[in-house]
Amino acid sequence: MCLGIPAKVIQIDESKLGKVDYLGTKVKTNLSLLEDIKVGDWVIVHAGFAISVLDEEEAQETLSLLREIAASHQEDEK
Amino acid sequence: MKEFKDKRVIQALLAEIEKKTRTLSSPIRIMEVCGTHTMTVHRYGLKNMIEETGVEMVSGPGCPVCITPNELHEAAIELVTQRENFILTTFGDMTRVPTEKGSLQTTVPAQNSLVDVVYSPEESLEKARLNPEKDVVFFGVGFETTIPAIIMTVKEAAEEGLANYSVLSALWLIPPPLKAIVDAKEIAIDGFLYPGHVSAIIGEKPYRFIAEEYGIPGAITGFEPSDMLLGILSTLEQIEEGKPKVTNAYSRVVRASGNPKALALMDEMLETKDAHWRGLGLIPQSGLRLKKNYASYDAEIKFSLKIKGGSGDLPGCRCGEVLRGLISPPQCPLFIGKCNPESPYGPCMVSFEGACLIFYKYHRAQKG
Ligand code: SF4
Numbered sequence: 216m217c218l219g220i221p222a223k224v225i226q227i228d229e230s231k232l233g234k235v236d237y238l239g240t241k242v243k244t245n246l247s248l249l250e251d252i253k254v255g256d257w258v259i260v261h262a263g264f265a266i267s268v269l270d271e272e273e274a275q276e277t278l279s280l281l282r283e284i285a286a287s288h289q290e291d292e293k
Numbered sequence: 294m295k296e297f298k299d300k301r302v303i304q305a306l307l308a309e310i311e312k313k314t315r316t317l318s319s320p321i322r323i324m325e326v327c328g329t330h331t332m333t334v335h336r337y338g339l340k341n342m343i344e345e346t347g348v349e350m351v352s353g354p355g356c357p358v359c360i361t362p363n364e365l366h367e368a369a370i371e372l373v374t375q376r377e378n379f380i381l382t383t384f385g386d387m388t389r390v391p392t393e394k395g396s397l398q399t400t401v402p403a404q405n406s407l408v409d410v411v412y413s414p415e416e417s418l419e420k421a422r423l424n425p426e427k428d429v430v431f432f433g434v435g436f437e438t439t440i441p442a443i444i445m446t447v448k449e450a451a452e453e454g455l456a457n458y459s460v461l462s463a464l465w466l467i468p469p470p471l472k473a474i475v476d477a478k479e480i481a482i483d484g485f486l487y488p489g490h491v492s493a494i495i496g497e498k499p500y501r502f503i504a505e506e507y508g509i510p511g512a513i514t515g516f517e518p519s520d521m522l523l524g525i526l527s528t529l530e531q532i533e534e535g536k537p538k539v540t541n542a543y544s545r546v547v548r549a550s551g552n553p554k555a556l557a558l559m560d561e562m563l564e565t566k567d568a569h570w571r572g573l574g575l576i577p578q579s580g581l582r583l584k585k586n587y588a589s590y591d592a593e594i595k596f597s598l599k600i601k602g603g604s605g606d607l608p609g610c611r612c613g614e615v616l617r618g619l620i621s622p623p624q625c626p627l628f629i630g631k632c633n634p635e636s637p638y639g640p641c642m643v644s645f646e647g648a649c650l651i652f653y654k655y656h657r658a659q660k661g
Contacts, residue, residue, distance in 0.1 A: 219546075221436070248442075264441065266438065267493040267548075267552060269546060270545050271545075279298045282296065285296075287305070288304065288308050288309070
């Protein structure tokens, strides 16, 4: 039920209804729960509503942490 | 972002986790609160891998379809079987939950009435707009993740003056049952993985009492395999340091203070109430209802429903214990035999977030 799907915002109209692209499919999404939303943002969509904007910087930080852990593990294995 | 599923990354994280558990004296038990977490753990075969590192994972109450008590399901059944010109909308899983009165899927609606499955609350509202001659009731179930979406439809209905729409609410808050589980002392829990998408709405603060008052660590956790392992790692770090807190291992989605717009909407429209949970009983301030100015959209009031007691759980189903983390589904004598996905006997076998269904899908072999 709390499944949320990451999708990219491709259209926003005045009443904050919009469309997101999810794996190539355009899906109607209500964007009214978000502040400062722009076309091109990645959002988490749940039950027809976008509930959060993905923070690119934070995502990169987690990714580099993961890469670091993987790299140091490879070192250990050697 | 393939790293979130990458095998090498997963192996490295598991090795890190094992390094930590080796330094800790006793075995560690972590509750993944959310049913979607339970799904990740099993779908990617992480269950055994995590257990081999010395961390036992138990599933928690984070399945809204499962914890909604039968008295509410029965009230919904009563509505649609007794009222004519009526549309009861709800999410698909909700229609299959068995009660003494059958399920929404098997009951025969009254004349010109029907049960309609929707994927989003907005679809329900649209049905009310399109069918002005009928009463449309959305049997809205959900945790904080879903609640804003549900009440937004009420707000829209109020703005449009749509009088034939209302919500039968099964709206639940996540922190109170965690307190109830800890207070019950039936199971010792060393750490919690907090549900990422609930947290996207409520932020970090509502969990802090668990660290501060009970000394139990926890991490807000996302839903990819690496996310889950990062959450476990962060929890173990807190145990190691003896400094329980609430960390955020899902920072790409969750802000410390949650989603301010969603929280403001909930504040404006809802008030807390004591509520009955399946398996957990009455939990103070754990449910939500619409405030007075939206009372005409509350199906319970609008149709003078008596939602008390009901017939209770079907005898023999141990879903309640599964939701409290006390037993794992294969320990239920009805698992696979009398209770299976084709004919579920309890809600934990109905919902795709229910531990029984998840175990059935991925571990059928475990039981004979
Ligand atoms: S297997 Fe079925 S009967 Fe047993 S606890 Fe799970 S849902 Fe209930």
